[in-house]
Amino acid sequence: MSVTAAKGFTAAGIAAGIKENGNPDLALVVNNGPRRAAAGVFTSNRVKAAPVLWSEQVLASGQVSAVVLNSGGANACTGPKGFQDTHATAEKAAEVLGRGAIEVAVCSTGLIGVLLPMDKLLPGVETAAAQLSEHGGEKAAIAIKTTDTVHKTAVAEGDGWTVGGMAKGAGMLAPGLATMLVVITTDADVDSAVLDEALRAATRVTFDRVDSDGCMSTNDTVLLLASGASGVTPEYGEFADAVKTVCADLARQLIGDAEGASKDIRIEVVGAATEDDAVEVGRSIARNNLLKCALHGEDPNWGRVLSAIGTTSAAFEPDQLNVAINGVWVCKNGGVGEDRDKVDMRYREVHIVADLAAGEATATIWTNDLTADYVHENSAYSS
Amino acid sequence: MSVTAAKGFTAAGIAAGIKENGNPDLALVVNNGPRRAAAGVFTSNRVKAAPVLWSEQVLASGQVSAVVLNSGGANACTGPKGFQDTHATAEKAAEVLGRGAIEVAVCSTGLIGVLLPMDKLLPGVETAAAQLSEHGGEKAAIAIKTTDTVHKTAVAEGDGWTVGGMAKGAGMLAPGLATMLVVITTDADVDSAVLDEALRAATRVTFDRVDSDGCMSTNDTVLLLASGASGVTPEYGEFADAVKTVCADLARQLIGDAEGASKDIRIEVVGAATEDDAVEVGRSIARNNLLKCALHGEDPNWGRVLSAIGTTSAAFEPDQLNVAINGVWVCKNGGVGEDRDKVDMRYREVHIVADLAAGEATATIWTNDLTADYVHENSAYSS
Structure with missing residues (x-):
C-alpha cells in the first residue's frame, strides 16, 4: 500500500x-x-x-x-x-x-x-x-x-x-x-x-x-x-x-528491524513531574549500554535502570523509585522488590515501567538491546 | 607499591x-x-x-x-x-x-x-x-x-x-x-x-x-x-x-582494562571556543556506538565523528570541521580530506583529533571501542 x-x-x-x-x-x-x-x-x-x-x-x-x-x-x-x-x-x-x-x-x-x-x-x-x-x-x-x-x-x-x-x-x-x-x-x-x-x-x-x-x-x-x-x-x-x-x-x-537487535524494549516512564522529565528519564534508560546488554542476556537488571535514572535532572527521590520489568515490580522504593526470578524474559518485547513517584506525567521510549550482531554489523559497515 | x-x-x-x-x-x-x-x-x-x-x-x-x-x-x-x-x-x-x-x-x-x-x-x-x-x-x-x-x-x-x-x-x-x-x-x-x-x-x-x-x-x-x-x-x-x-x-x-575492549581511543578536541565545548564534543564522540563499532573494525569512519559533533551545542561551523585519525586528516572543512586508506589502524591505541576551528581551547577524552566481548561480558554479568 x-x-x-x-x-x-x-x-x-x-x-x-x-x-x-x-x-x-x-x-x-x-x-x-x-x-x-x-x-x-x-x-x-x-x-x-x-x-x-x-x-x-x-x-x-x-x-x-x-x-x-x-x-x-x-x-x-x-x-x-x-x-x-x-x-x-x-x-x-x-x-x-x-x-x-x-x-x-x-x-x-x-x-x-x-x-x-x-x-x-x-x-x-x-x-x-x-x-x-x-x-x-x-x-x-x-x-x-x-x-x-x-x-x-x-x-x-x-x-x-x-x-x-x-x-x-x-x-x-x-x-x-x-x-x-x-x-x-x-x-x-x-x-x-x-x-x-x-x-x-x-x-x-x-x-x-x-x-x-x-x-x-x-x-x-x-x-x-x-x-x-x-x-x-x-x-x-x-x-x-x-x-x-x-x-x-x-x-x-x-x-x-533495528540492526542486530534481539529485543524490542518499551520503556514507559510514569509518575513524572513533567513530560520533559519522563522523556529525559526514558532516553537515559534507553541509552544505557549495560542495561541493553543485560536485557540481551535476558537478565532483568533493575540496578542498571536505577543507575540510568540517577544521571538525570528529573524530579525524584532515590528511595521512592519503583521499577517493573514485564509486569514484575523488581524494585520498590529504590530497593529490592518482588523476586526477579518471576520475570519472564523469553519474548522479543520487553516492557519496563519506571515510576518516579513525583507526579502524573508519562512518556514511552522504544529502544533495542545491544548485541554482538550489532557490533558485527557496524564494525563491517564502512564509511 | x-x-x-x-x-x-x-x-x-x-x-x-x-x-x-x-x-x-x-x-x-x-x-x-x-x-x-x-x-x-x-x-x-x-x-x-x-x-x-x-x-x-x-x-x-x-x-x-x-x-x-x-x-x-x-x-x-x-x-x-x-x-x-x-x-x-x-x-x-x-x-x-x-x-x-x-x-x-x-x-x-x-x-x-x-x-x-x-x-x-x-x-x-x-x-x-x-x-x-x-x-x-x-x-x-x-x-x-x-x-x-x-x-x-x-x-x-x-x-x-x-x-x-x-x-x-x-x-x-x-x-x-x-x-x-x-x-x-x-x-x-x-x-x-x-x-x-x-x-x-x-x-x-x-x-x-x-x-x-x-x-x-x-x-x-x-x-x-x-x-x-x-x-x-x-x-x-x-x-x-x-x-x-x-x-x-x-x-x-x-x-x-575496559571490559571487552580491543582499542583504547584518545579523543583530542582542539580549536574549541571553550573548554566546556571541547569536553562536550569529546564526550559526544566517545559515546557514539556506531563510531565505537567502526573503530573496532579498524574502519577510520570520520562521518560518525561529524555526526556526533553535530549533536552538540558547541560553537562550530559544519563546513569548517577537520578530523584526523592516527595523524591522517581524513576530513577537511567538513568534507572528504586525505585518503582514508592511509590510516594505520593496526595498533591498540587510536588517536582522533577533532578540530572545531572555533577557538583555542582543548580537552582530551578517553574511551574504548565497542566489541562483541563487551556485549558477552555484560549480558552474562547478572544483577
Missing part, C-alpha cells in the same frame, strides 16, 4: 546502479494533485546532508510535487559539490515531470562522505519517471532500504480519505529524529499548515521517541504530502490521529 | 568469603599518621550506594583514619538495611583499630541491589586488620578487583615525599566519575584543604575524562589520604602535579 494507498499519488522504485550490488536504490514519489501541499520534519543534527539542506528550502513554500529518494549514498559531508548534486537531481526530476525544481524534495541515505554517482543517478530519475504507477508504492519502499531487512509501509483509512506511508531505517535510530527517511501521503484535502501541525504532533511522540542506539543521523527526513484527491477535508483531530497512527506503525517497524 | 608506597600507611587484602568464588574481596587501608588528613570525590549519580552516602559524611570532617573496601557487592539500592550494614562495617573497623567510626570511610563494588553477607564481611575486617602491613598495598589492590583483569597501582615520587595509589574499574567508566574505587595516599605533610584542591584539580582532567561506555556508577569514590609521615610540605604546584600524575596513570590503566 505504502505511498500510493492515497489517491493522487504515483510512485516507482528501480535499481539505478548507485548500489554496487545491483539492488533497488532509487525511488520517486509524485503528487498529481489537485493539491500539492506538504510539510516536513528534518534531523536536528547540526551536520546536515546536502539533501536535507535542499529539502528544507523546498518545504519552506509548503508545496511539494515530487520526492526523489536514493539509497546507496547519504550525500553528507560532501561540500559544495554534494549540494550541486542534490540540486541537479531536483532539476532532472522537475524536467521529466514538467514541474519546478523548487517543488522537488530530495532524500538520500547510505554512506557519509562519498559523492553520489551522478552518471547513474540522473538517468535513473528518467527511468523511474517512466515507471511511475498508482501501484508503485511497494517498489518505492523497497528501493530506499539500506541495512533494513524488510521494507516498511503503513496505512490508516479515514471516511473517504487515506493516509499511507513508507519508511527506511535500521540503525542510528535516535531522537530528533531517527536515521530514517519517511514519506507519508494523503488524499485528504488539507493545506500545508494543517499538515505541519499534524506531522509535528505525530513525530514528537513516535519517531522522536525511538532511540535504538543513541546516534543521530545527518539525513533524517519525514515528509507528509497531501493531494486533496479524495475531495474530503476531515476534522482535524481525526486527521491528526490517522497521521499519528501511520507514524507510530512505521516507528514500531523501525525498532523491530 | 600502591597505597603503601607512602610512609605512614599499612594495608591488607584478604578473601573474606563475600565473593562466592573465594577470590580476595576485602581490603583495609590504615593511616597511622601523624596526620590523618583526607579529601574525597564521589559519584555525581543521584542514586548513590550506601557506602557513598556514609563516606561523604566521613569526609566532611577532612579526617580519615582508615578505609574499608569490599568487592563482591555494591551495597547500592539496598535501602536502610544497606546503610546500617555500611555503618556496622565502619564501627567494626573502628573497634579493631581503636579509632572513631566517623573516621572510617567505606567503599563497595559489585552487584547492585543485593545486601552484603555481613556474617562474612565483619569477621573479614578483623582478619584484615590482623594482616595490616607496610607491604600490604599490592594485596589491597588485588582485593578490590571485580571484572578487572589486572590490579592497578601507580606511584609518583617527590623530593622526600611520595604519592601512591590503587584503582579498580573495568566498565561503566563515565564522567563524574568512572565506576571506580580509588585510594591514593601520600606522606606529604599537607592539610585536607590542600588535598581537596589537588584532588579535584586532578580528577577533573583525568578520571572525569574517561568514558568507556557512557554509564555512570552508583559507587564511584576517589579518596586521597595524607599521613604527613615524611615531615615534608611540598610546594603546592609540585604536590598537585604528583597527584595528577598518579590519577592520570590510574585512569589510563582503567581504559586499558
